[in-house]
Amino acid sequence: MDMGTLHVLVEALGGLRSVTFLVEKNLAPERRMMRYMERSGNMLCFDFRTSDSREMRVRILEEHQRGHDVLFVPGTPNRDMSCLSDVPLPFMAQLAALHLAPVPVFVGFYRNSIHHAYTERTSYDSAVVEIMPKLAPGPLAADRCLESWMEAGSRHYAVLPQLQTSMARLLVEGLRKYSGVRLEDGLDDTGLEYGKLLGVAIAFSRWLKENVHEPRVGILLPPGKGGVIANFACIIVGLVPVNINYTSSEAAFESIKRQSGIKRFITARPFMAKLPHFPWPPAAELILIERELKNLGMAKIGSWVAFARFAPMGLVTSVLDLDKRRGADELALLFTSGSSGEPKGVSMTHTMLVAQVMQMNCKLDMTHGSAILASLPFFHSFGLSVSMLLPAVYGISMVTYPSPLDAKKLNELIVRHKCRLVVSTPTFARSMLRRADADTYKSVSYFVVGAEKLQKSLAEEFRDRCGVKLKEGYGLTECSPVVSCSLTETGPTPEQPFYVQAYGLGTVGQLMPGMAARITDPDDDDVPLPLSEQGMLWVKGANVFDGYVGRDDLNARVLRDGWFKTGDLASMDLNGMLTLGGRRSRFSKIGGEMVPHEVVEHAVDSRLVLPEGFTGRPVAVMGAPDAQKGEALVLLSAVHRANLDQGLEVIREQLVAAGIPRLWCPREIIPVENIPVLPTGKLDLKGCHLLVCEALNLPR
Numbered sequence: 001m002d003m004g005t006l007h008v009l010v011e012a013l014g015g016l017r018s019v020t021f022l023v024e025k026n027l028a029p030e031r032r033m034m035r036y037m038e039r040s041g042n043m044l045c046f047d048f049r050t051s052d053s054r055e056m057r058v059r060i061l062e063e064h065q066r067g068h069d070v071l072f073v074p075g076t077p078n079r080d081m082s083c084l085s086d087v088p089l090p091f092m093a094q095l096a097a098l099h100l101a102p103v104p105v106f107v108g109f110y111r112n113s114i115h116h117a118y119t120e121r122t123s124y125d126s127a128v129v130e131i132m133p134k135l136a137p138g139p140l141a142a143d144r145c146l147e148s149w150m151e152a153g154s155r156h157y158a159v160l161p162q163l164q165t166s167m168a169r170l171l172v173e174g175l176r177k178y179s180g181v182r183l184e185d186g187l188d189d190t191g192l193e194y195g196k197l198l199g200v201a202i203a204f205s206r207w208l209k210e211n212v213h214e215p216r217v218g219i220l221l222p223p224g225k226g227g228v229i230a231n232f233a234c235i236i237v238g239l240v241p242v243n244i245n246y247t248s249s250e251a252a253f254e255s256i257k258r259q260s261g262i263k264r265f266i267t268a269r270p271f272m273a274k275l276p277h278f279p280w281p282p283a284a285e286l287i288l289i290e291r292e293l294k295n296l297g298m299a300k301i302g303s304w305v306a307f308a309r310f311a312p313m314g315l316v317t318s319v320l321d322l323d324k325r326r327g328a329d330e331l332a333l334l335f336t337s338g339s340s341g342e343p344k345g346v347s348m349t350h351t352m353l354v355a356q357v358m359q360m361n362c363k364l365d366m367t368h369g370s371a372i373l374a375s376l377p378f379f380h381s382f383g384l385s386v387s388m389l390l391p392a393v394y395g396i397s398m399v400t401y402p403s404p405l406d407a408k409k410l411n412e413l414i415v416r417h418k419c420r421l422v423v424s425t426p427t428f429a430r431s432m433l434r435r436a437d438a439d440t441y442k443s444v445s446y447f448v449v450g451a452e453k454l455q456k457s458l459a460e461e462f463r464d465r466c467g468v469k470l471k472e473g474y475g476l477t478e479c480s481p482v483v484s485c486s487l488t489e490t491g492p493t494p495e496q497p498f499y500v501q502a503y504g505l506g507t508v509g510q511l512m513p514g515m516a517a518r519i520t521d522p523d524d525d526d527v528p529l530p531l532s533e534q535g536m537l538w539v540k541g542a543n544v545f546d547g548y549v550g551r552d553d554l555n556a557r558v559l560r561d562g563w564f565k566t567g568d569l570a571s572m573d574l575n576g577m578l579t580l581g582g583r584r585s586r587f588s589k590i591g592g593e594m595v596p597h598e599v600v601e602h603a604v605d606s607r608l609v610l611p612e613g614f615t616g617r618p619v620a621v622m623g624a625p626d627a628q629k630g631e632a633l634v635l636l637s638a639v640h641r642a643n644l645d646q647g648l649e650v651i652r653e654q655l656v657a658a659g660i661p662r663l664w665c666p667r668e669i670i671p672v673e674n675i676p677v678l679p680t681g682k683l684d685l686k687g688c689h690l691l692v693c694e695a696l697n698l699p700r
Contacts, residue, residue: 001073001086001107003033005127009105012131013069016040020063022072024048024091027498029075042068048094057098071105080363080490080502084510084576085149088498092574096142104145106130106152114162114170114393117358118153118513128156142574143530150516150576151540157514158542162358163351166326168235170354170393172198172308172316175232178395179309181369185225186401186413192225194392199305201229202320203296204289205237206304211287216240216333218257218265220278222402223374226289228388230266231378235332238325242333243379245343247679250279252343256335257281259345259549326350333549334381336477345549346477348381355542356480357390359512363487364421364446368395372421373414375404380680381481382423382450396421404681407431407615411440418443425451425681426458429470431615433462441468446487448473450508451682453580453602459505474508474580478564480543484578485509500575507577515541522569522584522594525560534581537570538563569596585685588623588631595664597621600633600655604666607654610639617675620683621666622692634696635666636675636688644669670695 001009006029013019020042026049028034037043042063046056060070072095077088085092095102109124111117130152135144179195192200208217217239221227227243234241242260244253256262266287272280280286293301308316317323325331331350335343366372374387391398399417401410404424411432414422422441424432426449441447447462450473462468469489475481486509490502502510511517519535521527529535540562547555558565569581582598589595601621608618618639626632640647652665676687693700 001029001033002122002127003036005107005129006033006036006073008127009071009107009129009131012129013071017042018068020044020066020068020070022046022060022070024072024074027075027077027088027091029073033073037073044070046094048090051094053094053097053099057100060098060100069103076496078490078493078496078499080488080500080510083500083502084153085146085500088500089574090498092142092146096139096145098141099137099139100141101134101137102141102145103134104132104148104152106132106149106156108153108156110156110160112161114165114354114358114361116362117160117162118157118362130156140530140532143532146572146574146576147516147518147531150511154514154516154541157355160542163354163542164327165350165354166323167331167350167353167389168238168320168325169317169322170357171232171235171389172320172322173313174393174395175201176308176313176316178368181391181395181397183225183228184371184397184399184413184417186375186399186409187224190225194395195309196305197225197229197232198308200293200301201232201236202308203301203304204229204233204293205320207292207296208233208239208287209237212239212264214261214263216242216260216262217287218260218262219243219378220246220265220267221271221289221378222246223376223378223383223387223400224402225400226268226271227378228398228400229293230289231332231384231388232392234266236320236322238321240330240333242335243377243384245335245377245379245679246275246278248278248343253279255342256345259335259343260333332384334379334384334477344551344554346381346545347547347549348384348480348545352480352543352545353385353389355514356385356482356512357393359514359543360386360390360482361394362513363485365488366394366396366420369397370421371397371399371417371419373401373410373419373423374398375401375410376423377404377679381477382475385480386423386482404428404679405431407435411436414444415440415442420445422447423473424449426454427452427617427677428681429462430458433458433465434613434615436466438466441466444468446471448485448487450474451680453598454505455602455606456505457606471503472508474568474578476566478545478566479539479541480545482512482543483508483515483539483566484511486577501577502575504577507573507579509578510576511539511578512541512543515539515543517570517572517578518563519571525565531572532574534569534571534579536584537566537568537578539566540564588633590626590631590633590663591629593663595633597623597633600660600664600666603655603658603660604635604651607651607658608639614639617677617683620675620688622688624667624692624696625698626667629663632667633664634692635669636672636691637669638672638674640669640671644671 021037022044108128112125175194175198181194182191184191332348376383448471459470471486473485486503518538519529522536582596586597587594620636623631624634676684
């Protein structure tokens with residue numbers, strides 16, 4: 001809170017003579033605000049380390065009896081960019097210990113542009129002050145207060161006018177403004193300046209306008225110049241790109257075609273040659289991007305490059321009709337991995353993706369021209385929104401490569417182009433570490449992993465060998481995808497010993513700006529739980545979708561009043577940091593007890609001695625029917641080949657020694673050639689289930 005918003009709030013409460021100010025001596029506001037509050041003659045000071053909670057409670061109640069509102073005004077602690085709260089955890093806990101019914105006050109600062117829209121108190125275009133309904137008293141008042149702040153932040157962020165902007169306009173504006181920034185294609189080690197990239201995309205978009213008559217078009221291309229041009233051309237012309245998983249089975253591909261209604265597919269002949277077993281559509285349905293660009297000719301493409309660079313933005317907007325689709329209009333259609341069933345279509349609107357790039361820009365400190373390693377496929381929502389759209393809008397260089405598996409090449413690209421942001425999975429990151437030296441990640445400011453649990457041992461090895469602190473993020477396709485991330489580590493300084501913690505090993509960081517979370521009983525959506533208790537995680541925000549395409553049956557189960565049921569178990573501390581407990585679907589009920597697969601998996605994995613040169617995922621825990629206990633755990637293993645009984649006994653002893661109940665120990669080991677993993681790095685649950693069924697002769 002700054003001086004101006006404090007004055008507005010005090011006037012709303014009846015003026016200085018009606019308010020008693022509560023100040024924490026160790027986190028006092030700046031001097032000007034203190035002088036303002038001292039003028040009231042009504043101040044209560046406390047020290048969270050020494051003050052008696054009962055005495056503070058009595059004094060506050062006395063002020064209430066005098067007819068005064070008691071307003072806690074914190075100072076400014078050290079904190080992460082765009083964090084949820086200015087109140088560090090110890091003070092939140094102390095205020096909750098007063099056992100009074102608090103009235104939360106939300107204060108948010110916003111800019112009228114897409115640049116750091118949710119901003120700091122020192123630089124803003126507008127401030128929002130909202131006095132919210134009184135909460136119930138009790139020891140969990142701090143949880144309720146944080147939850148109410150998140151909901152208010154979500155409401156106010158969702159109505160920012162920038163969210164109604166067309167992504168097509170933002171792309172064109174960004175590529176023009178940062179025309180000298182380059183897309184570096186790691187496949188053939190060539191580059192393309194954003195100004196030229198924009199001209200080529202516009203030229204191809206004109207061709208698409210004349211030749212594609214359906215509202216959606218499929219794209220079967222990996223990260224690279226072709227994939228970026230194809231996506232940008234579709235967005236500019238108003239077609240909906242459907243980036244398709246080119247490792248899909250024939251059944252999954254047919255399902256995607258049926259659900260999306262696409263009739264034409266953009267691809268490239270050299271890429272098709274690398275995937276001879278993919279169920280390619282007939283030639284008449286294919287648009288070969290390299291052929292069509294060649295047919296357009298250099299003269300026509302060159303004229304569009306010149307137009308894109310030198311024509312006034314108003315003329316460019318008019319000629320290309322950039323604003324015809326915006327807000328709630330569909331921008332892209334992606335399909336979930338289908339790791340546990342048929343792929344589900346997620347319609348991603350302009351608002352969702354504009355919100356996501358704005359949210360990420362609030363969390364990242366990336367200067368213009370600094371590079372992101374873009375190796376995640378564009379059919380992955382992170383590959384689409386953060387690896388491709390965000391760099392174009394904010395002038396960050398894209399360093400593309402068609403596979404996140406080629407660790408040696410990825411490391412070379414990071415070194416050559418001095419990448420500052422690298423996003424991977426723990427499995428892929430482990431492979432990269434095996435081929436790295438002490439200086440490989442010298443340029444990397446953010447090395448973020450997600451999709452699976454980060455092992456403490458892997459984080460320590462990265463830190464010790466390369467000086468890199470791995471950070472965890474959490475996302476879902478339905479959320480565009482980033483829900484939370486841990487990017488910067490805030491701590492005490494000699495000038496300010498108090499801080500809002502933004503990083504903690506084992507957490508996935510704080511929510512994106514403008515998002516809210518709540519927790520319910522895992523078995524009953526109607527029973528709310530405090531944020532600090534593990535349960536089913538629900539989220540809402542401008543980046544969250546409003547339903548699966550054509551799946552009203554499923555939407556009724558996972559959407560409620562704007563809240564999305566993630567399917568993940570989680571809890572949140574009073575700093576707003578989220579800790580995941582695993583997918584609800586990755587639990588087995590054994591003897592009436594819910595057993596988390598990922599906890600057992602992590603415990604086994606962390607104690608394995610891997611063979612020299614092993615880089616894949618070593619184990620996966622799955623459930624199997626059991627006549628006596630309902631279910632039992634089995635261990636798929638890519639490292640156990642012989643002496644399975646002996647190996648199983650060693651694993652059980654290690655788990656019990658680590659405090660894992662015997663009930664949770666795997667019943668048997670199933671040796672496999674490798675653990676099925678999706679192209680995005682996630683565990684392929686469907687593939688794992690099939691391996692278990694085959695090994696145990698179970699019906700599929």
